[in-house]
Amino acid sequence: MKRFAILLYGVTSYAVFFASILYAIGFIGNFIVPKSIDSVPEAPLGTALFINALLVAVFAIQHSVMARPAFKRWLTRFLPRAAERSTYVLFSSLVLILLFVLWEPMGGVVWAAKSDAAQWVAWGLYALGWVVLFYATFAINHFDLFGLRQSWSAFRNREPEPLKFVQPWIYRVVRHPLYVGWLLIIWATPIMTVAHLVFAALGTAYILLGIQLEERDLADAHPEYREYKRRVPMLIPSLRKSAAERSGEHTLAEVQSS
Numbered sequence: 001m002k003r004f005a006i007l008l009y010g011v012t013s014y015a016v017f018f019a020s021i022l023y024a025i026g027f028i029g030n031f032i033v034p035k036s037i038d039s040v041p042e043a044p045l046g047t048a049l050f051i052n053a054l055l056v057a058v059f060a061i062q063h064s065v066m067a068r069p070a071f072k073r074w075l076t077r078f079l080p081r082a083a084e085r086s087t088y089v090l091f092s093s094l095v096l097i098l099l100f101v102l103w104e105p106m107g108g109v110v111w112a113a114k115s116d117a118a119q120w121v122a123w124g125l126y127a128l129g130w131v132v133l134f135y136a137t138f139a140i141n142h143f144d145l146f147g148l149r150q151s152w153s154a155f156r157n158r159e160p161e162p163l164k165f166v167q168p169w170i171y172r173v174v175r176h177p178l179y180v181g182w183l184l185i186i187w188a189t190p191i192m193t194v195a196h197l198v199f200a201a202l203g204t205a206y207i208l209l210g211i212q213l214e215e216r217d218l219a220d221a222h223p224e225y226r227e228y229k230r231r232v233p234m235l236i237p238s239l240r241k242s243a244a245e246r247s248g249e250h251t252l253a254e255v256q257s258s
Helices: 002-029 045-065 069-075 081-102 116-139 148-155 177-187 194-221 224-231
Strands: 109-112 191-193
Touching: 002 081, 002 116, 002 148, 045 081, 045 194, 069 081, 081 148, 109 194, 116 177, 177 194, 191 194, 194 224
Parallel strands: none
Antiparallel strands: 109 191
C-alpha cells in the first residue's frame, strides 16, 4: 500500500506540474487563459508592484530552499526518499499557481514591436524558449527531474540507479539550457508592459542567483563539475570552442537543478 501511495503521489504531483506549466504558457504569452500577466489592471501601481515582487520572491525562496541538499536531508526525515522530488515538484507548482491567482496586472507599455515581422520574431523566440526548456529536460532525464522515476522505482520496490555523468549536445553548448529557455520565455514578447518587465527582471535576478547556489552544490558533490564549468559557458554559447573540442567533455545532468 505504501508503494502504491508513493506512486500515486508522484503521478499527482506531476499532473499538477503539467497543468501549471500549460497555464504558464498562456499566462506569460497573454492568450487563452482567463487571467494573464497583462490582464486588466485592478490595483494601484504601487500595490501591484509590491504584491508581484512578493509573489516572485516567494517562488524564488521556495524553489531555491527546497532544492538545497541540506533541506532535502531534513525533508527525508519525515518523507520517504522516493517522494522527496515529487514533493519539490508539487510545492513549486502550487507556488506557481498562487502567483497566477494573485498576480496584479499593471498596465503601461514599455516597448512594442511595430511591424508584423518583429512581432513574429518575438513570438518565434517565445516558442523557442519553451522548446529549449522541454528539450533540455528530456535531454537529461525528464522523469527523474520531476520525480516519476523515483516513484516508479519505489513502486517496484527497487532503488533507482544513479544517473550517469553524461553530457547531451545542448549541455555542451551552455551549462544551463533550462535557464536559457526560461530567459527566452520571460523576455520574448511583442509588447513589453510594466508588469511583464517586472516579471522578467525579477525572474532574471532569481535565475542568476539560483545558478550560483546550484553550481556551488554541484561542485561540492561532483569534483568533475569544476572542470566542466571552466570549459562550457553558463548561458551564452561561445564561438571560440568547436563542437569537436566539446565532444569529449562530460557534465552532471541537471537533475538536482531548481
